Amino acid sequence: MNSRFSKSTQTYLARLGVLLALLLGALFAGFPVLWMVASSFKSNTEIFAYPPRLIAESFSAGAYLAVFTNAEKVRFFLNSYLVSGMVTLLTLLVGILGGYSFSRYTFFFKKPLNMLIIGVQAVPPITLLIPYFSLIVGLKLHNSYLALILTYMVFTLSYAIIMMTGYFNTLPRELDEAVMIDGGSSFVALWSVLVPISLPGIVSVGIYTFMLAWNEFLFALTLTKTTDMRTVPVGIQLLMGQHSYEWNEMMAMSVLGSLPVLLLFLFFQRYFIAGMTAGSVKG
Amino acid sequence: MCRGSCLRPRSAALFQACFPSEKTALSTNHSKATSFQKLPALRKKLVPFAYLSPTLLLLAMLSLLPIAMVFFYSLQDNVIMNKTPQWVGFENYIEILGDSVFQQALLNTLYFTGMSVLFHLLLGLAFALLLNTRLIGPLPKALFRMIYILPWVFTATIIAILWRLLLNPNGVLNYLLLWTGLVSDKIEWLSSRQLALHTVTFINIWAGYPFYMVSLLAGLQGIPDELYEAGRIDGANGRQLFRFITLPQLTPIIVSLAMLDFIWTMQQFTLIWMTTGGGPIRVTEMLSTFTYKLAFSSYEFSLASTSAFVILLLSMGVAWFYVRKQRASDE
Numbered sequence: 001m002n003s004r005f006s007k008s009t010q011t012y013l014a015r016l017g018v019l020l021a022l023l024l025g026a027l028f029a030g031f032p033v034l035w036m037v038a039s040s041f042k043s044n045t046e047i048f049a050y051p052p053r054l055i056a057e058s059f060s061a062g063a064y065l066a067v068f069t070n071a072e073k074v075r076f077f078l079n080s081y082l083v084s085g086m087v088t089l090l091t092l093l094v095g096i097l098g099g100y101s102f103s104r105y106t107f108f109f110k111k112p113l114n115m116l117i118i119g120v121q122a123v124p125p126i127t128l129l130i131p132y133f134s135l136i137v138g139l140k141l142h143n144s145y146l147a148l149i150l151t152y153m154v155f156t157l158s159y160a161i162i163m164m165t166g167y168f169n170t171l172p173r174e175l176d177e178a179v180m181i182d183g184g185s186s187f188v189a190l191w192s193v194l195v196p197i198s199l200p201g202i203v204s205v206g207i208y209t210f211m212l213a214w215n216e217f218l219f220a221l222t223l224t225k226t227t228d229m230r231t232v233p234v235g236i237q238l239l240m241g242q243h244s245y246e247w248n249e250m251m252a253m254s255v256l257g258s259l260p261v262l263l264l265f266l267f268f269q270r271y272f273i274a275g276m277t278a279g280s281v282k283g
Numbered sequence: 284m285c286r287g288s289c290l291r292p293r294s295a296a297l298f299q300a301c302f303p304s305e306k307t308a309l310s311t312n313h314s315k316a317t318s319f320q321k322l323p324a325l326r327k328k329l330v331p332f333a334y335l336s337p338t339l340l341l342l343a344m345l346s347l348l349p350i351a352m353v354f355f356y357s358l359q360d361n362v363i364m365n366k367t368p369q370w371v372g373f374e375n376y377i378e379i380l381g382d383s384v385f386q387q388a389l390l391n392t393l394y395f396t397g398m399s400v401l402f403h404l405l406l407g408l409a410f411a412l413l414l415n416t417r418l419i420g421p422l423p424k425a426l427f428r429m430i431y432i433l434p435w436v437f438t439a440t441i442i443a444i445l446w447r448l449l450l451n452p453n454g455v456l457n458y459l460l461l462w463t464g465l466v467s468d469k470i471e472w473l474s475s476r477q478l479a480l481h482t483v484t485f486i487n488i489w490a491g492y493p494f495y496m497v498s499l500l501a502g503l504q505g506i507p508d509e510l511y512e513a514g515r516i517d518g519a520n521g522r523q524l525f526r527f528i529t530l531p532q533l534t535p536i537i538v539s540l541a542m543l544d545f546i547w548t549m550q551q552f553t554l555i556w557m558t559t560g561g562g563p564i565r566v567t568e569m570l571s572t573f574t575y576k577l578a579f580s581s582y583e584f585s586l587a588s589t590s591a592f593v594i595l596l597l598s599m600g601v602a603w604f605y606v607r608k609q610r611a612s613d614e
Contacts, residue, residue, distance in 0.1 A: 015418040022413055022427050030430045032489070033437075035455060036445045048453040051462075098338035105331035113335075120346045122602035124550040126571045127595040130356065130578055130588050131349035134363050154345035161338060186330065215438035217553040222579065233440040237557060240444060247448060254441040262436050273497055 040064070040251035047247040063252035073253065075228055076235030080257075083148045083231060084213035090149065091156040091209045092202060098157075099164025100190050104176065120158045125218050128154065136223050143225040151219045156209040163208075167201035168194060204271040207264050214261060232257040350595070356588035363584040375589040385590060387565060388573040395484050395569060396548040400541050402488040407495025407540075408533075414496070415503045428500075435493035443557030446486045447473065479559050479567045487554055495540050502536040503529070542605040546598055570594050 034054070039047055043058040067073045101107070102114070132151050141147040171194060179189035195202070217233040224230055230238065236257065239250050265272050332339070357375055359368040379385050410431050414424055437445070449456050450472040460466045472482045506529065514524045552571040555561060561568040561576070574594065578587035 011418070018413060018416050018418045022419070022423075025410055025413060026427055026430045028489075029433050029493075032445055032449055033433050035449060036441075039448060047448070048451065050453075050458070052455045052458050094337045094341065097334045101331040101334035101338075105334075107328070107331040107335075113339075116342060116346070118606065119599070119602065120342065122546050122598050122605075123346065123350070124571070124591075124594050124598050126550065126552060126574050127353055127591040127598075128346075128349050129575070130363075130584060130591055131352035133578075134352070135349065150341075151345065153341055157338065157341055215440075217438070217440055217556075218575075233438055233553070236440050236444060240557070250444055251448070254437075254444060258437050258441055261438075265432075265436055273501075 036251050037255055040248060040255050042248050044246055044248045063246075063248040064256070066246075066249055067252050067256065072227060073235065076230055076232045076253075077256065079145070079229060080214060080231040081260075083145055083152070084210050084260075086145070086149045087152045087156055087213040088206050088210045091153055091160045092206055094153075095157055095160025095164050095205065096190070096195060096198075096202070098161040099168055100186075100194065102161065102165040103168035104173070104186070117158045117161055120154060123154075125155075129218060129222055132219065133222055142223065143229050145229075147223040148216075148220055148231070151223065152213050152216055156212055159212075160205050160209060163201065163205045164198070167198050171197060200271060200274075203268060204274050207268055207272055210264065211261050353588045353591055353595075356585060357592045360585050362588065364582055368585070371585075375585055376593070379586055379589045379593065384565060384568065385570075385573060388568045388570050391480060391567060392549055392569045392571075394480065395487065395551070395567075396545055398484045399487045399491060399548045400544050403492045403495050403544055404537065404541060406488065406492040407499055408537075410492065410496045411499035411503055414500055431496060432493045434490050435497075437490070439490070439551075439553035440557055442486065442490045443554050446489075447558060450482065473559055474563050476563050476566050479563060483555055483558055483567050486558065487548065487551065490554070491544065491548070494544070498536055498540055499533060502533050506532045538608060539605070542601060542608070546601050546605070549598060549601075550594070570597075 038054045040063050041059050041061065042049075042056040043060070043062065046053075046056040046058055049056065102110070128151075136142050136147045136151070141150075175193050175197075176186060176189040179193055180186065184192070215233065216231070217237075220231045220234045221237070224234070227238065232253070236250060236253055239246065239253065356362040358370065358372060360371050360375070362368045414428050414431070416424075419427075434442070448454060451457075452469045452471055456472075457466075457469045460470070470478070473479055510528050510532070511524055514528050519527065550571060551569065552575065555567055555569050555572050556575070559567040561572040570590065571594070574587050574590040577583045577590060
């Protein structure tokens, strides 16, 4: 069959085939997202209009306006930003210190501790949920920001330490030694030399941490109680529980709830993917 | 957590070993007289622990203590709800393992996880190969890559309501199927006993393949061209090049991805909770939703702790294989 077509026709057909496959794939990946965005601009009565239309006659940003003018819903976003921001900050701080220790020192219990940090990543959240619930209630932290910030750190911190250790390991020890010869402490070496050079790694870890915290659902569902303490993922669930579905508002909230991660992704694509694939791909 | 919440796989880096090779760690240069070497030996030994103290405190409080607690709870009856729990040994384990709902949840979880891992891999590989082609210019390729990664940007809650909108009996998918004549009646994707488990599995497949795609694409780009050139000189055709060069080169990545995905997907809670809640009549009940309901709907905290501990053991079993495999490839 090869002989029936000239070389250039074959390349042309191959290119056409690949393009067609790519378009089909894009439809599979992108259509649901497109539909979500389109629905957020419809009126609720037109969500299930027959026949369905991507852009309805009632095209308006009314659903967004409704979300923004509802103090309860705005609060979901504020809570999410506050919790995710704090988790990111604390995780980076503790993770940098921990990673530095793992990278630059040998110490008693290093191996078992390393195993623990790796192992924590495989612990199912549902296993931790019951003891967390009883601890958080016992500490009178139920329904507080601190309950979420603390518990989220179990996963973000171990991730941060693993990543920061790996990053510091790539930096020569002569850097720290130079500072110490000048009379600086290891602490000064860490903050004035290593941290500034490690900024790309820190950004990757920060983005990933923020995203984990922003998306978390199970702990937020269980460890907070009142509507004013809910984060975005739980807030969206609350909207669904109400007897009549405001689909357009739910879609608008979903778009707004995805925006921070989407923007981080668009602006920091390289760091984002680096954080995501490290480990599974060995260089 | 994502798993909890997470659909969104936590990064694969997770299980990477963290300490430097002993060689670098011990190579502190002793010949230079630096001030920190004058510190008393004991104080010097404490320095790494000073840096680690917040980590140690948090990890002890957030992982060791809770795991000990959940195990302790599982050996007792009437924990949390009652001030005086009774010690029952391993009776809860016998009860939970013999529970028909637990068994069904286990089977559902295995189906959900197995199919997700398989199709994540197939789709991820297919898309990675498409994106690695030389037949398309770099700009359209970057655009397609961005579209393909999209599902990964959304959290499980949002993915759940998005698909509830699309799959609604009056929704757009049913409309398209009716319009093309593929089906003659509206399909109840999420509330049919025959379809619900397949539907949630499909949604999870849609949500999770980008992680594979991105990792495999990086892997593909790392395969040296010389290998393909050598293959072509030996007269291999495209299929043979894929079979004997591409696949073997990708195998280590594929094994890592599949194991991590298996661990994470097994823990999926949010997606199920937000689409079907385990119904209809438990056909989509997973170990995670089963455990959650046991604890927070029935207040059977002892049995829920037992189930939670069994899930931990299952997860750790897979993780153990993973770490062993990573070790082997490190050496």
